[in-house]
Amino acid sequence: MPALSTRVGMAQSLSQSLALLQACGVLHKGITPANIVFFAKTGTGNSKDRDHGLSHPFIMGFSWARLHGPEYISDKTENANTNFTSSSGQLHMHPAYTGKTDQRYLKIFDVYSLGLVLLQIGLWRSIADIADELFPSAKSTINNTGHKLDEASEVGESDGWLKKKISEWQSQLVEQHQLVAQTDGIAAQKNPRRAFQKALVNNIERLLLPEAGKIYTRVVARCLTGDVGNDEMPRNIIDQTSDENEPEYILQDSIVKGVVQELERCNV
Structure with a gap:
């Protein structure tokens, strides 16, 4: 596991990247660890001597991205249209974006996906491993x-x-x-993504607080609940169906103040 200071630096960089994307009106629609890359900065071919720049990640995977606004359209993402079969690779999408309705993709959905990535960075555990702890099979x-x-x-x-x-x-x-088949656990839930979101919100302090501290935990809770502007520890999930008629600065200011600037306050 990288040092906590390295992991916090990783989280700071990713949150800044998302804030910049949204300031440019870009919806990524696929923020997962699989779409985060690092480049070796120094050293030789020996991996032990190489500086992988873990505090400076890059977001890639813009296959499903589009500009934000009612005049822009895009296909549903693959995972949103796929029936849930396991805890691997299926939980990064916001529960409201299932592919079964006409729900358009919202900016807050990318914030939720960022929250899941920050959670995995803080714990240095996979999303499947966390899901299996909360819903043991x-x-x-x-x-x-x-x-x-x-x-x-x-x-x-x-x-x-x-x-x-x-x-x-x-x-x-x-x-x-x-x-025994893998037919229980998180996969057996009626709505796995929603059940996972609720379980994370209810257990976020138990899971993350001892590992990453109060500020980091509060930031992750804001992302997972959608209550980004909450000054305290959010405990209720905010449901939103549309954001295309809202002024761009409303959520943007909340992300900068409640996520980016808060992570910058983390002292390790």
Whole structure:
């Protein structure tokens, strides 16, 4: 895991990039870790000697991007039109943008996706891993139990009876793992994206506060709830269906003050 100062620098740079995109009237529509790249700055071919510039990420992946405004149209993004089948690659999109309605893409949807990226940066964990913690599947439960048995086996090496018993339990777990399909957990929720959003908002302080501090946690909560202008820790999700008739500066000012400038206050 990179140092917290490096991760905060990464978050600061990404938030500034999104603010600039929105100031130019650009909707990205695909802000995910897969669309964030880094370039080696110094060093040789040896990766150990290379400075990857983690504090200076670049946003790419503008395949679905368009200008903001009612006169501009674009296709629905692939993930919005795909049936939810797993926690991998399906959760970065805002719950209101499902592809099943005529809901147009909003600026706040990119802010939500940024919030998910900032959450992953703060925890240095994948979105699938976070989803599996909040909505554990049968497979993950079996895997976790298996890891605990492995640890117990190492401790109990001197006790032959215990080691034999643990080996029997592990064999049973392997059989169960082969029989259990990934049909529960987050995938079993009626609306996985909405359930995930609510679970994150309800657990954001427990998840992020010990790792990244109060300011960073508050910024992520603002992005995830859509309550970007809240001076305190947002706790309620703000639903919005249109922003194309609102003055551009309203959300822009909130993002600059509530996200960009707040992250700049983070002292590590």
